[in-house]
Amino acid sequence: MGGYSTVVVGTDGSETSFRAVERAALLARDSDALLVIACAYVPERPDPHTQDVLRDEAYQVTGSAPADDTVSRARDLAVKAGATxxxxxxxxxxxxxxxxxxxxxxxxxxxxxxxxGLNTLAGRIIGSVPLDVVRHAPVDVLVVHTT
Incomplete structure (x- = not known):
C-alpha cells in the first residue's frame, strides 16, 4: 500500500487532540502528503453550567476553543513535527x-x-467523535491513543 496524499486531522483545542495532530503531521511528512487540520465550531454561547456538570467532557457539548486560535496552534505543532x-x-x-x-x-x-471520549460515560450517552467517524468515514481512519 502506498502513502497517503491528503490527511485530515481533527482538533478541538484540547491537549489530547494536539497529540493526534502531531501523529498526523508525522504521517503527512513521511508520505509527503497535504495535512488538513480541521476544527469544528458552533457559533453560540454555551450554558455556563455545562462546564460545571460535564467537566472534561464539556467539549462535546459546548464546542472547542476559538477555532482560529485552535487551528493556528495546531498548524504550528504540525510544522514543528515536520509536516511541510x-x-x-x-x-x-x-x-x-x-x-x-x-x-x-x-x-x-x-x-x-x-x-x-471513546471509553467515557458521556461518550456512551451523547456519542463520541472517534466512534462516529469510524462508523461513517469512506476512507481509512487512524484513532490515535491520546488519553
Missing part, C-alpha cells in the same frame, strides 16, 4: 459531521482522530 504542506480550516458544524465533510471536500484518503 499544512492547511488549517475552521468549519462550522458538529465535529464528526464536519470532519467527514472535510474528508469528502478535500478528497482525503486518511482521517486521524484522537480516542478521547
Amino acid at each position: 504542506k499544512v492547511e488549517p480550516v475552521a468549519v462550522e458544524g458538529k465535529p464528526a459531521d464536519t470532519l467527514l465533510r472535510v474528508v469528502k471536500e478535500r478528497n482525503a484518503d486518511l482521517l486521524v482522530v484522537g480516542n478521547r
Whole structure:
C-alpha cells in the first residue's frame, strides 16, 4: 500500500487532540502528503453550567476553543513535527459531521482522530467523535491513543 496524499486531522483545542495532530503531521511528512487540520465550531454561547456538570467532557457539548486560535496552534505543532504542506480550516458544524465533510471536500484518503471520549460515560450517552467517524468515514481512519 502506498502513502497517503491528503490527511485530515481533527482538533478541538484540547491537549489530547494536539497529540493526534502531531501523529498526523508525522504521517503527512513521511508520505509527503497535504495535512488538513480541521476544527469544528458552533457559533453560540454555551450554558455556563455545562462546564460545571460535564467537566472534561464539556467539549462535546459546548464546542472547542476559538477555532482560529485552535487551528493556528495546531498548524504550528504540525510544522514543528515536520509536516511541510499544512492547511488549517475552521468549519462550522458538529465535529464528526464536519470532519467527514472535510474528508469528502478535500478528497482525503486518511482521517486521524484522537480516542478521547471513546471509553467515557458521556461518550456512551451523547456519542463520541472517534466512534462516529469510524462508523461513517469512506476512507481509512487512524484513532490515535491520546488519553
